[in-house]
Amino acid sequence: MQNALTSRPARPRSLQKRQEAIAGWLMAAPVIVLLTVFVIAPFFFAIYFSFTNQRLISPNPTEFVGLRNYQRMLNMRFFSLDPVSDATGNPVLNEEGNYSYPRLRTFTRDNPDYPQLDGLREYTSWQVGKKRLYLLVNDVVFIKALFNTIFFVLVVAPLQGGLALLLALLINQRLPGINIFRTIYFMPVVISMVVIAMLWRFIYDGNNGLLNSLLSFISIGRFEPQDWLGNPSLAMGALIAMSVWQAVGFHMIIWLAGLQTIPGVLYEAASTEGANGWQKFRHVTWPGLRNTAVFILIIITMQAFGLFIQVDVMTSGGPLDSTQSLVYQAYVRGFQKQDIAGGSAISVLLFLIVISISIFQAYVTRERRTR
Amino acid sequence: MAGGMKTKTVRGRNYWVYIVLRYALLLIVALIFIFPLIFMLVSSLKPDLQLLRDSGSLRAFVPYGDISFDNYLAAFRRVPLARFMFNSVFVTAVTLAFTLVLCSLAGFAFGILKWPGKNIVLAVIVATLIIPFDTISVPLLLIVNELPMIGREGFKMGWLDTYHVQIVPFIADAFTIFLFTQYFRDLPREIIEAARIDGASWLQIYRRVIVPISGPVFATAAILKFLAMYNQYLWPLMTSQKEEFRPVMVGVQYFFQLNVAWGEIMAYLSFITIPVLVFYLFLQRAFIESIASSGVKG
Numbered sequence: 001m002q003n004a005l006t007s008r009p010a011r012p013r014s015l016q017k018r019q020e021a022i023a024g025w026l027m028a029a030p031v032i033v034l035l036t037v038f039v040i041a042p043f044f045f046a047i048y049f050s051f052t053n054q055r056l057i058s059p060n061p062t063e064f065v066g067l068r069n070y071q072r073m074l075n076m077r078f079f080s081l082d083p084v085s086d087a088t089g090n091p092v093l094n095e096e097g098n099y100s101y102p103r104l105r106t107f108t109r110d111n112p113d114y115p116q117l118d119g120l121r122e123y124t125s126w127q128v129g130k131k132r133l134y135l136l137v138n139d140v141v142f143i144k145a146l147f148n149t150i151f152f153v154l155v156v157a158p159l160q161g162g163l164a165l166l167l168a169l170l171i172n173q174r175l176p177g178i179n180i181f182r183t184i185y186f187m188p189v190v191i192s193m194v195v196i197a198m199l200w201r202f203i204y205d206g207n208n209g210l211l212n213s214l215l216s217f218i219s220i221g222r223f224e225p226q227d228w229l230g231n232p233s234l235a236m237g238a239l240i241a242m243s244v245w246q247a248v249g250f251h252m253i254i255w256l257a258g259l260q261t262i263p264g265v266l267y268e269a270a271s272t273e274g275a276n277g278w279q280k281f282r283h284v285t286w287p288g289l290r291n292t293a294v295f296i297l298i299i300i301t302m303q304a305f306g307l308f309i310q311v312d313v314m315t316s317g318g319p320l321d322s323t324q325s326l327v328y329q330a331y332v333r334g335f336q337k338q339d340i341a342g343g344s345a346i347s348v349l350l351f352l353i354v355i356s357i358s359i360f361q362a363y364v365t366r367e368r369r370t371r
Numbered sequence: 372m373a374g375g376m377k378t379k380t381v382r383g384r385n386y387w388v389y390i391v392l393r394y395a396l397l398l399i400v401a402l403i404f405i406f407p408l409i410f411m412l413v414s415s416l417k418p419d420l421q422l423l424r425d426s427g428s429l430r431a432f433v434p435y436g437d438i439s440f441d442n443y444l445a446a447f448r449r450v451p452l453a454r455f456m457f458n459s460v461f462v463t464a465v466t467l468a469f470t471l472v473l474c475s476l477a478g479f480a481f482g483i484l485k486w487p488g489k490n491i492v493l494a495v496i497v498a499t500l501i502i503p504f505d506t507i508s509v510p511l512l513l514i515v516n517e518l519p520m521i522g523r524e525g526f527k528m529g530w531l532d533t534y535h536v537q538i539v540p541f542i543a544d545a546f547t548i549f550l551f552t553q554y555f556r557d558l559p560r561e562i563i564e565a566a567r568i569d570g571a572s573w574l575q576i577y578r579r580v581i582v583p584i585s586g587p588v589f590a591t592a593a594i595l596k597f598l599a600m601y602n603q604y605l606w607p608l609m610t611s612q613k614e615e616f617r618p619v620m621v622g623v624q625y626f627f628q629l630n631v632a633w634g635e636i637m638a639y640l641s642f643i644t645i646p647v648l649v650f651y652l653f654l655q656r657a658f659i660e661s662i663a664s665s666g667v668k669g
Contacts, residue, residue: 017485023573024486031477032492034543038511039499045510056513170397175390183655184401187408190651190658192602194620195640199411202426202633210410213427249404250662257663306505309604313623327505334509335609347506355501 046351049344056338069345075138079107079117080131091130101132108136142346145317145324152240152325153304160244160251160304161296165289167248168255169281182256186249193246197313200242204228204314229315232322239310239323247303251296258292259285298358305354326350406432411644415442415637422634442638449635450625451614452642459618459643462537462607463600469542470596471589477543478551479577483563493552499545505605511540512609532613541600547592550665554588555581591661594654601647619643 050069054062083091083099094100108117120136123143127133137143171182188196203210206227215223228238262285270280308327311317317324317332326346334343409432414422416438425431446452480486481493515530530536558581566576582589604620611617620643626636651658 020484020573021486024480024484024489027476027480027484027573027577028489028492030473031496031543031548034473034539035496035499035545037514038540038543039502039507039545040495042507042511042514043499043502045514046507049510049513054513056516167400170400173393175393175397178397179655181397181401182659183652184405186655186659186662187648187651188404189662190598190647191408191644192604192620192647194602194604194623195644196407198623198626198636198640199407202414202636203407203410208423208426210407210426210431213431217428245404245407253659253662254665302501302503306503308505312604313627330505330509331605331609335512340509340513343509347509351502351506354503358501 043351046344046347049341050348052341054340054344056340065341069341070349071138073139073142073342073345073349075120076123076143077117077120077136078133079136080128080133081107083130083132099130099132104134141317141321141324142329144321145326145329145346146349148236148322148324149305149307149326152236152243152307153301155240156243156304157297157300159240160248160300161293163244164248164251164296165255167252168259169285171252172256172259185252188246189249191246193309194313196242196246197310200238201229201314204238204242206230230319232320235315235319235323239307239314243304243307243310247300251300254296255289255292258289262288294362297361301357301361302354305350408648411637412641414634415641416440417442417634419632419634422637440638442634443642445632445635446639446642450622450639452619452622452639454615455617455619455622456643458534458616459601459620462534462603462618463597465534466538466541466600467593467596469538470544470547471592473542474544474547474592475551475582475585475589476577477548478555479573479581481548481552482555483558483581484573496545496548500549508605508609515540515610531610532616534616536610537603537607537616537618540606541603544596546665547596550592550595551588554585558584587660587664590657591664594658594661595665597650598647 051064051066052062053060053065053068081101081104083101085091091099104122107114108120110118117136120138121140123135123137123140125132125134167185171178171185202208206212206225206229209225209228211228212223212225216225226234229235266284266288267280270284275283306327307325308331311323311325311328312331315323317328327350330343330346330350333339333346413432413434416434417425418437418439418441421436422431425433425436481489515536517528518530519528520530520533520535530539562580562584563576566580571579602620603618607616607618607621608624611621622643623639626632626639
């Protein structure tokens with residue numbers, strides 16, 4: 001486009017400027033258009049759909065429903081029940097000596113006195129003195145997905161970041177052949193999570209799984225084989241362990257890059273002053289790694305909130321919804337059930353969570369830097 | 372763990388004990404990372420019966436006994452693996468080519484040229500980095516379902532079950548643009564000014580001056596994009612209902628309910644992983660440096 005102008009060596013400044021502006025816009029135009037259509041537009045569509053009853057294919061026109069999708073997902077209430085009393089007002093005890101309570105269903109199913117509880121279901125309950133305290137929610141599966149995802153992130157972010165730092169320190173040595181180890185530690189990162197998850201299904205298998213064999217070998221047969229993915233109290237832990245195993249090499253490399261920006265003279269100075277290994281780490285290494293730490297924490301958090309492939313390949317959210325995740329539910333609702341509005345509402349919530357946590361983490365760590 | 376910090380150790384027996392301990396630790400950690408992969412490759416060669424029998428001992432990691440490629444042949448019979456592999460390679464290669472050209476052009480515009488609106492546009496692009504793809508996949512599905520296209524059957528509406536749908540949305544990616552912008556911004560201005568004085572157009576400067584000296588950033592962008600595209604799962608799962616457009620990762624689904632045929636599964640997984648592993652082992656320095664630079668600059 002500028003070729004016609006190239007042969008003239010001396011150009012007036014204003015023409016040059018205009019030419020540069022045109023070139024700039026033209027060169028950026030393709031990606032601007034593509035990002036607008038395929039990232040920015042769907043992002044705003046997601047927000048819009050979350051306020052409607054949009055479905056992929058529907059005979060009815062799309063309607064604006066306000067916050068209904070969000071209310072359905074997030075509606076939760078605490079509700080307490082008094083024990084059943086006899087005529088004198090003393091609580092009745094059942095055969096095991098426990099208080100007995102009226103059935104919850106009588107309050108949550110078409111009870112005109114409790115319209116706000118209609119349709120809610122028990123998520124969990126606690127004993128508080130004589131009373132029974134219930135957490136009632138409208139969308140049990142969504143709330144499970146929300147709590148599971150938060151739990152996953154809370155465990156994975158420090159665990160993966162910390163292990164990655166240990167690995168980086170381990171690999172940051174001048175030893176012959178150290179690159180071979182670096183290559184091996186990083187290897188799972190280049191492999192698709194789909195492949196890893198499928199492979200680990202065999203490792204976690206309850207009958208012939210590698211992990212059971214290994215543990216029973218180490219414990220000389222004393223270990224009881226577990227169905228790692230079939231047990232509600234173990235499945236999420238199994239997903240966490242595998243996820244960390246797969247991704248930790250990635251963050252190791254980023255820590256390593258951070259470590260190598262710390263000037264060697266600082267360590268030499270610390271050595272002359274007689275600092276031991278831990279003191280050097282505490283006063284030289286760690287202060288030099290703060291920016292890296294913030295970056296790593298934010299990317300692990302963002303990646304961890306995207307928990308999906310592991311769930312889809314290994315557990316489909318089970319057993320007993322113990323591995324449901326937000327993205328998995330967004331996929332199930334938005335795609336499999338073609339409930340675009342419901343899926344979008346989960347997506348928007350996920351986005352809000354991710355962005356607030358990123359801002360919060362950046363803020364907290366900035367405070368520390370100025371102190 | 373005093374790794375990394377040079378300790379002034381007296382070279383004696385203690386020194387060698389120290390070195391051996393370090394290697395022992397490195398080796399144990401390496402085994403944790405590599406055992407599952409060795410198991411996958413070795414098991415893909417064994418018949419199911421032997422595979423299950425061996426899984427209780429270290430024999431699980433040794434290729435011995437009734438070794439053959441039967442599992443691979445069986446996997447090929449069960450799944451149109453050649454077709455899937457072609458789809459994966461084709462989609463990855465085409466996306467990669469477009470991404471490298473268009474994102475580097477944009478990086479040139481953002482990193483080197485001055486034009487009104489540049490800073491705002493760049494800020495918006497960087498802001499999109501915070502949008503996880505998972506959160507826009509559902510509405511994106513609706514959008515591509517409404518897009519027109521001209522294909523082999525003539526004009527039709529909807530991009531589902533095409534190669535387009537797996538390629539076009541991923542050509543422009545904010546992270547790659549950002550990578551190029553950062554790299555180009557740090558290049559010395561003099562070489563660009565010199566070319567300007569010689570009367571070169573901006574496109575010529577991009578092609579003849581900038582691209583030849585930007586090998587490292589192209590390698591970084593190519594490696595990261597290659598991994599992202601070849602390992603795509605959610606999007607092709609949603610958009611390719613027809614078998615003929617599915618990539619290898621979606622093909623894994625064919626084995627979901629197949630708990631008995633582990634040998635076949637391992638063969639399929641090995642087959643789709645070996646190309647990436649070979650690629651990685653040959654270019655491991657470039658792979659690792661690309662990740663490192665993405666972190667330092669990000």
